[in-house]
Structure formats: C-alpha cells, structure tokens
Amino acid sequence: MRVAWMSVLGLAVVTSAAIACSSSGSDGGSSGSSGSTSKDGGSGGPKDADVGDGGIGNNTDLTILPDRAYTGFDNGAHTFAVPISIAGAKADLKLVASDPSMVDIKTATNTNPEAAGTDEKWFLVTTKKAGSVTLTATSGGTSVEAKLTIAQYTSARWDTGNTRYHNAAAGGDPPCAQCHEKAGGADHSPLTLSPVDDESAKTVITAGIINGIPVNKGNHKWEATPSELDGLVTYLRALPPRGIAATK
Ligand code: HEC
The missing domain is CATH 2.60.40.2310 (Immunoglobulin-like)
Structure with a gap:
C-alpha cells in the first residue's frame, strides 16, 4: 500500500531526500521493488534508491x-x-x-x-x-x-458528483462508474487520493495528470462542469478507502 502512496506522493515527495530515504528505508526492499503500478513505471530512480538505502540501516525510522x-x-x-x-x-x-x-x-x-x-x-x-x-x-x-x-462541503455537492459519476457528460463523455466501478477498476478512493488537494484532484479528472504523472497514459481528460468537478471531488472523498477496515 505504501506503493500506492508513493505512486501519488512519489514525485511530489521525492524532492525531499530525507523523507524519500526514511520512507523507502522503512518499506523494506520487497515492498518497494514489487511496486509495479503503471504510475510507478517512470520512477525508476526512487525504486533503485530503495535498494541502495537498505544498507544504511535507517529502516527503524518512524514514518507516517x-x-x-x-x-x-x-x-x-x-x-x-x-x-x-x-x-x-x-x-x-x-x-x-x-x-x-x-x-x-x-x-x-x-x-x-x-x-x-x-x-x-x-x-x-x-x-x-x-x-x-x-x-x-x-x-x-x-x-x-x-x-x-x-x-467544509455541502451534501448538495455530493449529490451533483454522484449524478455525474454515474451518468455521461452533456457532451457524451462516459460515466466515471463505467471504468471505476467495474471489477479491478482503478482505485480513486481516499486510499490513493487523500494526499492530493482538491484542485489537483480536479486536474486528474480533466487533464489526466496527478502531481505531474500521467494517469491512464494521459488518456483521462473528462468533461465536467465546474460544479460537477466540485461534486466529483466531494463524492470521491466520501468513498470508503479501498481495503481498509477499522478494527476497533
Ligand atoms: C475509460 C475509463 C475511465 C473513465 C471513464 C474514468 N476513469 Fe478515472 N481512471 C481510469 C484509469 C485506468 C485510472 C488509473 C490509471 C493509472 O493508474 O495510471 C484512473 C484514475 C483516476 C484517478 C486517479 C486515481 C488516483 O488516486 O491515483 C481519479 C481521481 C479518477 N480516475 C477519477 C475519475 C472521474 C471522477 C471520472 C469521471 C469524470 C473518471 N475517472 C472516469 C479510467 C477511467
């Protein structure tokens, strides 16, 4: 899962060498090197660094x-x-x-x-x-x-987002659900989207760029009105984080 954080945080966080090193160190080599999501594909640098840093022995650092x-x-x-x-x-x-x-x-x-x-x-x-x-x-x-x-969101924003999410845009672009709700659809729950602010989340939807990294090979430029975009971000933030369950 840290792999998923890294795919979003990756290039944004890598500018801070200290954070990159301590988090990769605590990951252990296996998790870092098994990361094979498409967004990680271009970031060979950080993954190589994972392996190299293993020897420094900072893998007991506390990281969040x-x-x-x-x-x-x-x-x-x-x-x-x-x-x-x-x-x-x-x-x-x-x-x-x-x-x-x-x-x-x-x-x-x-x-x-x-x-x-x-x-x-x-x-x-x-x-x-x-x-x-x-x-x-x-x-x-x-x-x-x-x-x-x-x-602070209004529940009306969620309603607008829910409607666009499940319906085609005025100009004919597909419902988000068509891809994201199918089995194995890309995760955009808070598990992957929470490190991204609202403006950047809108850029992902309309321009297919997340923190400088192309989403779906850049083929992710969907039509949405400004209020639909506000709504979509609200809707996505209210999804249950995928695969995460409270234990107490
Ligand atoms: C044609 C299929 C398709 C449609 C339609 C689609 N998406 Fe996506 N979306 C994807 C794929 C595939 C990815 C992940 C690609 C990757 O990991 O590089 C993605 C990634 C995302 C992400 C980034 C996830 C993350 O946190 O890393 C967000 C946010 C997102 N989509 C929102 C939307 C919204 C909102 C809509 C509707 C307006 C939408 N998508 C419509 C296929 C689609």
Whole structure:
C-alpha cells in the first residue's frame, strides 16, 4: 500500500531526500521493488534508491503517510475517512489528534495485496468537523506528524458528483462508474487520493495528470462542469478507502 502512496506522493515527495530515504528505508526492499503500478513505471530512480538505502540501516525510522492529507465534512450526511499508515513503529504506537473533537481515530487493517508483508500499522481517521488538525504518531520515544485538511462541503455537492459519476457528460463523455466501478477498476478512493488537494484532484479528472504523472497514459481528460468537478471531488472523498477496515 505504501506503493500506492508513493505512486501519488512519489514525485511530489521525492524532492525531499530525507523523507524519500526514511520512507523507502522503512518499506523494506520487497515492498518497494514489487511496486509495479503503471504510475510507478517512470520512477525508476526512487525504486533503485530503495535498494541502495537498505544498507544504511535507517529502516527503524518512524514514518507516517501521507504526511499531508485532504478530506472533507458535510455535517454528517456522508462519511469522510482517510487511512494513515505508520512504518517503523513498536507495539507502543499511538496516534492522537491535536483536537480530538475534529476526528475519530481507529486502528485498521489493510487487505490490499500491496500491504502484505510490510510492517505498516494502519489507522482510519473519520472526520467530525471541518478545519485543520495535526495527527501525531508516537512510538519508542519518537514522534512524527501528519497534517489533515478537512474541507467544509455541502451534501448538495455530493449529490451533483454522484449524478455525474454515474451518468455521461452533456457532451457524451462516459460515466466515471463505467471504468471505476467495474471489477479491478482503478482505485480513486481516499486510499490513493487523500494526499492530493482538491484542485489537483480536479486536474486528474480533466487533464489526466496527478502531481505531474500521467494517469491512464494521459488518456483521462473528462468533461465536467465546474460544479460537477466540485461534486466529483466531494463524492470521491466520501468513498470508503479501498481495503481498509477499522478494527476497533
Ligand atoms: C475509460 C475509463 C475511465 C473513465 C471513464 C474514468 N476513469 Fe478515472 N481512471 C481510469 C484509469 C485506468 C485510472 C488509473 C490509471 C493509472 O493508474 O495510471 C484512473 C484514475 C483516476 C484517478 C486517479 C486515481 C488516483 O488516486 O491515483 C481519479 C481521481 C479518477 N480516475 C477519477 C475519475 C472521474 C471522477 C471520472 C469521471 C469524470 C473518471 N475517472 C472516469 C479510467 C477511467
């Protein structure tokens, strides 16, 4: 799963060598090198670095992903939740919010194949209010932080998004569901989309570019009105993160 974070975060985060090294180190070589998603295809550099960094011995570093995440709140009409993964943690791991009234934090499991064999611990963070909140993971005397931005949405936005998602555009472009709801359809749940802000998420839909990386070989330029785009982003943020289930 860290592979999926990397596919979105990859090139955005790689500019920070420290983050790239510590997260790849904690991944272990197997998870990094088994990453074969199409979006990872062009980023041979970071994957090679994974292998090289293994010898530095920083694979006990505590890391949190994504360290910046975007979600929403529509006064309870829909559930907005983001998964958070932590690598390099001991059994004393805790994840707490700077303002506990804003989010509900539960431990979680990740049943996606990419997560198998990693040491990542998963949490599901569900929103209770709009605003900004810092999540702090602490283990073995170290802490790492993630910033969560919770946008205020209306449930009408979700309705508009749901309609476009399941119907063709005025000009004839296909329903999103035609590809994304079929078995094995590309994941755009918060598991992959939460590291991306709303504007960038719209660019993925209309221009097929996510943080500079082409989606579906750039063949992802869909017609949507501005209000449909607002709605689609709201709809996608309210999808259940794929393969993530709260355990308590
Ligand atoms: C013809 C099939 C098709 C249609 C129609 C389609 N998509 Fe996609 N979409 C894809 C594929 C394939 C990918 C992933 C490609 C990849 O991983 O490189 C993708 C990726 C995405 C992503 C990025 C996922 C991520 O987080 O990495 C988002 C967001 C997305 N689609 C939203 C939409 C929305 C919203 C619509 C409707 C307006 C839509 N798509 C219509 C095929 C489609």
